Amino acid sequence: MTATQETLVPFEEVLERYDPALGLEVHVELNTATKMFCGCPAAFGGEPNTHVCPTCLGLPGSMPAVNRKAVESAIRIGLALNCSIAEWCRFARKNYFYPDMPKNFQTSQYDEPICFDGYMDVEVDGETVRVEIERAHMEEDTGKSTHVGGATGRIHGADHSLVDYNRAGIPLIEIVTKPITGAGAKAPAVARAYVSQLRDLIVALGVSEARMDQGNLRADVNLSLAPKGSGVLGTRTETKNVNSFRSVERAVRFEMQRHAAILDAGRSILQETRHWHEDTGITTSGREKSDAEDYRYFPEPDLVPIAPSRGWVDELRGTLPENPTERRTRLQVEWGFSDLDMRDTVGAGALGLVEETVAAGASPQSARKWWLGELARRANDTGADIADLGVTPADVARVQALVDEGAINDKLARQVFDGLLAGEGTADEIVAARGLAIVSDEGALSAAVDAAIAANPDVAEKIREGKVAAAGALIGAVMKEMKGQADAGRVRELILEKLA
Ligand SMILES: [Zn+2]
Numbered sequence: 001m002t003a004t005q006e007t008l009v010p011f012e013e014v015l016e017r018y019d020p021a022l023g024l025e026v027h028v029e030l031n032t033a034t035k036m037f038c039g040c041p042a043a044f045g046g047e048p049n050t051h052v053c054p055t056c057l058g059l060p061g062s063m064p065a066v067n068r069k070a071v072e073s074a075i076r077i078g079l080a081l082n083c084s085i086a087e088w089c090r091f092a093r094k095n096y097f098y099p100d101m102p103k104n105f106q107t108s109q110y111d112e113p114i115c116f117d118g119y120m121d122v123e124v125d126g127e128t129v130r131v132e133i134e135r136a137h138m139e140e141d142t143g144k145s146t147h148v149g150g151a152t153g154r155i156h157g158a159d160h161s162l163v164d165y166n167r168a169g170i171p172l173i174e175i176v177t178k179p180i181t182g183a184g185a186k187a188p189a190v191a192r193a194y195v196s197q198l199r200d201l202i203v204a205l206g207v208s209e210a211r212m213d214q215g216n217l218r219a220d221v222n223l224s225l226a227p228k229g230s231g232v233l234g235t236r237t238e239t240k241n242v243n244s245f246r247s248v249e250r251a252v253r254f255e256m257q258r259h260a261a262i263l264d265a266g267r268s269i270l271q272e273t274r275h276w277h278e279d280t281g282i283t284t285s286g287r288e289k290s291d292a293e294d295y296r297y298f299p300e301p302d303l304v305p306i307a308p309s310r311g312w313v314d315e316l317r318g319t320l321p322e323n324p325t326e327r328r329t330r331l332q333v334e335w336g337f338s339d340l341d342m343r344d345t346v347g348a349g350a351l352g353l354v355e356e357t358v359a360a361g362a363s364p365q366s367a368r369k370w371w372l373g374e375l376a377r378r379a380n381d382t383g384a385d386i387a388d389l390g391v392t393p394a395d396v397a398r399v400q401a402l403v404d405e406g407a408i409n410d411k412l413a414r415q416v417f418d419g420l421l422a423g424e425g426t427a428d429e430i431v432a433a434r435g436l437a438i439v440s441d442e443g444a445l446s447a448a449v450d451a452a453i454a455a456n457p458d459v460a461e462k463i464r465e466g467k468v469a470a471a472g473a474l475i476g477a478v479m480k481e482m483k484g485q486a487d488a489g490r491v492r493e494l495i496l497e498k499l500a
Pocket of ligand 1: 035038039040051052053054055056057169
């Protein structure tokens with residue numbers, strides 16, 4: 001086991017001596033109605049071991065059949081990633097034993113993936129980085145183990161384990177990049193941008209819920225360092241199941257600093273899988289993994305080869321969403337955003353959210369303001385991605401509509417977001433339940449203005465003399481008295497009327 005307490009090399013220093021190479025493997029759980037090779041429902045959750053049959057339990061004599069919709073989704077993902085689509089390919093058995101895999105092999109693809117040799121152009125800080133895609137192949141998910149009785153939820157220290165096979169056989173697409181070199185100091189940001197923009201694409205294709213927090217989209221992050229300028233690839237580590245965009249970026253950064261410390265000390269990197277710890281921001285050793293690992297792959301004898309006709313592939317090409325680069329350009333023009341506004345929106349992973357909020361009726365500027373300001377800050381506080389906060393674009397549009405109607409102001413809107421994040425109901429319900437509506441009752445406002453004038457005679461005198469700017473102090477006093485819930489515009493009018 002490698003020590004986890006190496007003194008990390010400062011990030012800038014890593015780049016003085018080493019070139020990083022990244023690799024990303026993303027698993028996407030498809031949203032098909034049924035599983036990959038049987039008719040069991042592919043729905044998330046359910047009572048344990050109720051979405052199962054002889055096929056997905058791997059019972060002797062059961063026969064799998066390929067889910068056409070999953071193949072269709074795989075091809076559409078491949079086309080969107082500019083891949084070639086195989087004219088003929090097969091499934092393969094990847095043999096290994098693990099309790100959550102009832103067949104003792106995973107039906108996957110090996111040397112004949114359905115999609116290969118593609119790319120995705122990713123925008124990072126206003127620059128376009130081309131990420132080459134090696135392959136996208138079809139496979140099935142495993143079941144889910146729960147380790148009971150330990151402190152950490154891991155198998156070590158547990159006194160027994162439970163297995164739920166509801167997830168076994170749910171269709172997955174694994175998308176593997178070629179090594180991404182030359183990113184230098186931007187390597188962590190490139191990794192994050194790739195996963196974030198890949199998710200946008202998956203959502204636009206409509207092939208998966210693509211929620212990282214629910215495991216519909218899972219990223220494994222490979223990283224290696226090579227001596228600067230050497231042009232070779234170093235030994236890599238593979239950090240598994242990093243479950244937010246922010247964590248992807250942090251994990252790459254951490255591994256770069258850790259690798260550099262080991263290499264600086266003249267030791268070698270152990271090729272292994274590693275676990276990411278969200279709370280402490282570090283990775284720890286998983287299991288050793290060599291390239292020669294032998295899964296005894298062989299073509300799956302129970303399934304016929306997949307030979308998608310060119311006609312079908314062309315037909316599916318016609319169903320693709322807008323190319324992401326063109327989409328960004330179009331939205332920037334439609335929204336009237338500056339390059340910087342657009343860059344920040346893409347960087348925050350908020351492009352789709354802003355788009356949906358605008359579709360729900362908000363102005364682009366107000367949609368951007370809430371997502372990149374208030375909501376990004378809260379996501380940052382909790383370590384979640386903004387898309388996973390539980391606040392929807394429709395919620396944000398409704399909050400802004402309440403501001404536009406004068407029912408609440410920006411300050412009160414923040415309290416509405418508190419309520420939305422706490423699951424207190426809709427924006428309107430929260431305004432009612434928390435009593436947040438702005439007071440526009442003339443009697444109450446008038447009384448508060450009179451009280452503020454009486455309490456600040458010198459300020460009132462200045463306003464009478466024509467120094468209208470002094471009204472700000474009285475407006476402030478009224479707002480304070482009314483806990484921010486007064487209509488500031490009307491308060492100003494009343495002050496000026498009374499002191500005319
Ligand atoms: Zn089944």
